[in-house]
Amino acid sequence: MLAYLIRRLALAAVTTWAITVVTFIILQLPPGDFVDAYVAQASALGTAISAAEATALRHAYGLDQSLWVQYFKWLNLVVHGQFGQSFEYGRPVTEVIGDRLWLTILLSIGAIIVTWGLALPIGIYSAVRQYSWGDTIFTFLGFVGLAVPNFLLALIVMYVGLRLLNMNVGGLFSADYQLAAWSWAKLWDLCKHLPVPILILALAGTAQLVRIMRANLLDELRRPYVVTARARGLSERRVILKYPVRAALNPFASTIGYLLPYTVSGSVIISVVLSLPTVGPLLLHSLLSQDMLLGSTIILMLGVLTVLGTLLSDLLLMWIDPRIRLGQLR
């Protein structure tokens, strides 16, 4: 068990390091460098930046040095929790991301909880009552859900909200609280705005998870241990919930690993459509305007989030599967 844990932690560390390398390469991919983009942007806005200033900037960022030196300098910055200046906003990247990170995490966790809360019972029902009316309806809805792009769903919800219910479903705050400092009133305002985006984000992953749960459980329901549990006199409900559902949760738990980053990266378009102040739209924007330090910081964050999610699902697996805990499987 300890060996498993250490192996996973070591792997997570190595993966995180690999992500910094990849992020750095992405950083260098566009033609020119940060300063070129910065100068071009500035001149487009009418402010000229002198060659001396540009050289000074290049020197400040170490852009006149070799790639290796640049990488380690950048790594040094990242390790110390500094991600540099955002060119577009003229403020430190950490400050630009600021609250958005917590709002993103809040939305993601909310979406994951709702996804599980919907997908688990529907998946169990669909498997136990395979080919029943209910299963057919959920299967149909599931395939519609898989086929319809989520931003379309977001648009429909907005339209319905605006036209029929006369409410504005966009954003996470009312206009009054948009720029206000945090207070109880602002928190309550946030709570009122959360359900709709959380539901739309959650529905994105639900259809898929229902299919996974249904398939897993159908496999397990045919196993001999289900028959023996039934033969011992347990009620049908207890047989199913205690034995096959438990076994079917196993592959389900590993989906957490990709759900976490998916709710961030997969929700970029939804967030733009619903004008949610999350990290997603910021990433899109930074890539469009070549604000590379901001973009790479977000990509690095997504990478770390994936690693964390995977680690979390590994721990979860260890907790629910004694075969892993006792070192029978790896």
Place this chain on the structure above:
Amino acid sequence: MADPILQVRDLHTHFFADEGVVRAVDGVSFDLFPGRTLGIVGESGCGKSVTARSILRIVERPGRIVSGEILLRRQTGAVVDVARLPVDGPEVRAIRGGDIGLVFQEPMSALSAFHTIGNQLIEAVRLHARLNRKRARERAIELLAMAGIPRPADRIDAYSFELSGGLRQRVMIALALAGEPRVLIADEPTTALDVTTQAQILTLMRRLQQQRDLAVILITHDMGVIAEMADDVVVMYLGKEVEKGPVDAIFHAPRHPYTRSLLRSIPSVLARPRSRLATLSGSIPHPFARPGGCPFHPRCPDKLTGLCDTTVPAEVVIGEDHATACHLYTTQDAKVPA
């Protein structure tokens, strides 16, 4: 002899698939007595396991009992027809594990890998007896000890994958007996085990049968196991019973050509070296392409053309408790093989 504890009367269990109806059990009758073992024997796919599952009412959809009676004398003395009870009702659930225990072929997959054996055993104990957790745990340890598991107090917290195949089957037996049933159905209990372990498990089953006056239904395709364990034998073919009788009659005076073929295919140490083992020609027909007349006629060495392929044979009484369903014994002019 005492009264039978279980009487199965003309049981029919069919599976209603889209492609047609599979008559998995098609008219089976037998009596089961306390302290005695009934062997049900036949090739795979002949309906042995479905018979067992019908008795416990755990036949899975699209299968269901179409007709017949399963008369069980319960602990209280009342006789109930299990075939008429609602499928997941409280009475059927009390019978499962409480009156009738089931041991399965695959001890690995028949135990949950996610729960300790103690968890499953204590659950079974408490389902059929009002005991607090502590008492139930003590009872579970007793059951493990009774099933011949060394160091039961340690093993109770183990997972099934930490035990050997033989120990797992002992756990299965302890689980089946947790509700103090008086009928034990063992469905191929030794098939997945090596020969030495097989012998140990059979010895254990016989000892427990004597201690508890258990009525045992032993389902197997292994004539050797039948010879060692059974008092009475039912031979099944394609859902029908083709011959039944006391074990001595079945082994020393088999009547049905199918029983004879099964017995010929047992390897013997007395056989002439290098001689070929007799095999049963052909294979079981596809369930949807069931032959007309006697189901065994396409493979039968003694078939009477014009009769066996058109008419279903009725059961003929041969001797005391010995009967067979074969035209060779109904027609006057038929040449009865000696």
